[in-house]
Amino acid sequence: MRRDRTPVILVAVAALLLATGPFLPRWAMFLVNVSLCYGIVVLGMMLLMRTGVVSFGHGLYYCLGAYAAGTLDQVYKVSDMAVMLVAAVIATAAVSAALGLLLRKYRDIFFAMLSLAFSMILYGLLVKTSALGSSDGFNIAAAKIAGIQVAGTAGERYVRYALTVLCALGSGAFMYRYLRSHMGRLAEAIRDNELRVEYMGASVRNVIHVNYVISAVLAGIGGALAAIAVGHIDPEMAYWTTSGEFVFVGILSGTGNILAPFLGAFIFETIRSFAYEYSPNTWQMALGITMLVVIMFLPGGLWSLFTRWRKAA
Amino acid sequence: MSQILAVLIDGLIYSSWLFIIAVGLTLIYGVMKILNIAHGSLYALGAYSAASLAGYWINHGHSPMGSYGALLVAAVLVGLVAGPIIERGLLRFMYGKDEIVLVLVTYAVFLILEDLVKLVWGVDPYFIAQPYGLLGNFSVGDLTYPNYNLVLFGTAVLVGAVLAWILAKTRQGKMLLAVIHDREMSAAMGINVGRVYFLTFTAGAMLGALGGALTAPMISVQPGIGAETIVLAFAVVVIGGLGSLPGAALAAVLVGIVRAAAVHYRPELDLFSIYLVMAAVLILRPKGLFSAQEARKI
C-alpha cells in the first residue's frame, strides 16, 4: 500500500511559506494569505460534501467570523488577532450548533436552500444595522497578537500572513486526522447509504450536525483571518454569491485530499485577481465555464487529475 | 385602518410580482426536478431586453401604448431563444445526474449569463419608466397607486389561471402532470419526456423573462438584479412546496403580505422577512406548504 505523503507535504508547504514569506512582494503575500483563508473555508465545505451534504449558505459563518473579529475591534476596542480568532470560533460554533438542530433534518435541495436562507437573514440584518456600517461595512485593524503589539512594526504584514499559514496548517492537520478516523469513514458511509448507517445503530443526524458545526467553525476562522488580512468587512461576505464561490471552489478541488481545497482556493484567487484586473466583465463567465468543464469531465475535481497521473505512472 | 389597507394592497402587488417570477421556477422543478438558478439570469435578460426593445420603440416615435407590446415581445423572444439553447445545448446532457449537480450546472449557466448581460448591455443602468406612469393612477381611500400595478396583478392572475387550466384540462397538461408524478413510468407509457422537458423549460424561461420585462419599468435595470431576484424566487418556491403551482400562489401571497407588513411596521426586517418566513414554514411543514408524498424505499 502506497504511503500517504499528505502530512509531509502539508508541513513542508507550510514551512516553505513561512520561510519565503519575508521575501515575497506585498501582492504575493496578500494573495497567499487570502487564498489560505478561502482554503480553510473550503476545507469545511469538503467535509460536508464528504458527508453527502452541500451548503449554499456558508457565507453566514464566513461573515459571522469576520464580524466577530470586527466587532471586537470596532465596538470593544480589542484589537488582538488571537482574541478575534477565539471570538470567531465561539460565535460560529454557537450559531451552527443552534441552526444545525434544524438543518440536520434536511438533505439535498432543502438543505442547500435553508442554509442559503439563513445566510440571507444575516445579510439582511447587517445591511440594516447602521452601527456596523450597513452595506458599506467598516474597516478593521488587528494591532496585536496575544498581547504583543505588531501594528506599525516592520513585520506587521508577516505576522498576519504567518498566522494564516499556521491556522491553515492546523486545520489541515486536524481534518487529515478527522477524515481518517471513524467519524470520517462514517461521514462517507452516510453519503453512500444513510439508511444502512441508521440500521447499523448510528445516528445520521448527529454526525451531520457535528460535521456541520466543524465546517462552520472553519468558515468562521477563514472569515476572521480574511478580515484581518484585508482590513475591511462588509455584509457581502454573507451574500449568497459568496457562498456560491465556496461551493465552486469545493467542486473545483474535489474531496480527495485535504490539500485539494488549498490548491483550489489558490487557483481560484489567482485567476480572480488577474481576471478582475484585465477583464472584470468576463470573470464570472470564466468561472461558470470552468465549473461546467469540471462537472462534465472531472467530477472528482482537479485533485482527481493528480490521482490519475499517479495511477498512470 | 388605512395602514392595514396599505399593507394589503402593497402586499398583493408584491405578491403578484413574486408569483410571476416564481411560477416558472416551480414549474421547471416540478417537471424536471431541476432547481434552475439560471432563472435569475432569464429574469435579467427579460428586463434588459424589454428596456432595449421598449426604449427603441418609444425613441422611434411610435405610440407609447405599444411599449407594452414591446415588453411582452421581449419576454417571449428571450424565452424562445435562451430556453432552447440552455435546455437542448446543455441541460439535456446532464439529465440523470444528481439533483445537486444539476443545481450547480444551472449555477454555472447563471454565472455565464450574468457576464453575457454585462458584455451586451454594459454596466450602466437602464431606465424605461414610461410604461409605468402611462396608465395613470387609481386611489383607494387616501392611498394612490399607479395603474401599472393592476397590470402586474392581472398578469399574475392570468398566468396562474392559464397554467392551472392547461394542467387540468388539456392533454398536454395531463402529460405534464404524469411526468411530474413519475418520469420513468410516463416514458414507459409512451410520453415523449424529452419533448415535455424542452417545452417546459422554454415556457419557464419565458415566464422568468416575463417577470423581468414587466419589472423593467419599475426599477433601474442594472447588473445584479438577477442575483437579487433568484433568491426571492427560491424562497417563494420552497415555501410553497417545490413543484406546486397553488403552493407558489399561496406562498407569494403569504410572503407579499408579510413583507408589506414589515416595510410598514418594522422596516429593519424588510430585507430578510421573507427568509424568516421561509425558515418558519419549513420548521412547521418541512417540505413547504404543498408537498408531494414520498414512496417507501425498502
Add this chain to the structure above:
Amino acid sequence: MPVVLEAKALNKSFGAVTAAADINVAVEQDSIVGLIGSNGAGKTTFINMVTGYLKPTSGAIDFGGRDITPLSPRQITRLGICRSFQIPQLFNSLTVHDNLLVGVGIVVSGGKDWAPESRPAGTPHEAVEGMLERFGLAEYRNKPAGVLPEGVRKLLDIAMAMAVKPRILLLDEPTSGVSADEKFGLMDMVMDAVRAQKVTVLFVEHDMEIVNRYTQRVLAFYEGRIIADGAPAAVLGDAEVRKYVTGDALAAH
C-alpha cells in the same frame, strides 16, 4: 431455550390493505427460523416492524422481555437486533474492509448504548480481519463495494449486519439474486458464522430447498397471517402451505 423475541397480536394495515393480521410468534434463543410466503404475504412487513422501520397499527413486540415497539431502527439495532437486505445496502465507495470497519467502529464509539456482547473481542481491525476470513471476503478487502459481483455483495451485506454482533439476525432473502450453485456456499458460510457467535436467526426465503436444509422451524405467511408454524417438513408438507405458498409441484418430492 428461553424466548428472546415475541410478537403479540401484531396488526398492520395501509389503508384498505392488510399487511399483517394478528401475528403471534415467540422465537426461542439460538433457533433458526425460516419465513416463507408469496410476495405481499407479509414477511417483509413483519421484519420491518421488528426492526422498527414500520410501526404496527396494534400489538407489541418484545425483545428479551423489553417492549421495543415504539423504538427506532437505530435504537433497536443498539439493543441487539440487526438485519440484512434483499437488495444489498452497502457503502459503495468504501472498500470492503472499511464497510465492515464502519460497523465495528459504530459499536466501539457507541459506549454503553450497546450490549457488551456486541463489542469486538480485540481491536476493530482484528475484528474486521476475522470477519473477512469467516465470510470469504479477504480477497476483496481493498475493492470498493460498488464493483463487487452480486453474490459477494450479498455476503458483504450479511457480514455488515453481523459486524455489530447482534443477538438476533434478520436476513431478508439472503440467496435471492445469487446463482443456484453459489446459494449453498453462501448459506453454509453464513450459518457457520452464526453458530460461532450464538445468534438467533430469522430469514425470509423463497427457495424451499434452502428452507428445508437450514431451518429448524418455519413460519408460513399468507395475506398477512401465519398459516403454519412448525418443523420444516411438517410446514412444507402442509396442505394449505402447498396451496398458497409453495405450489403443488413440490408435493411430488
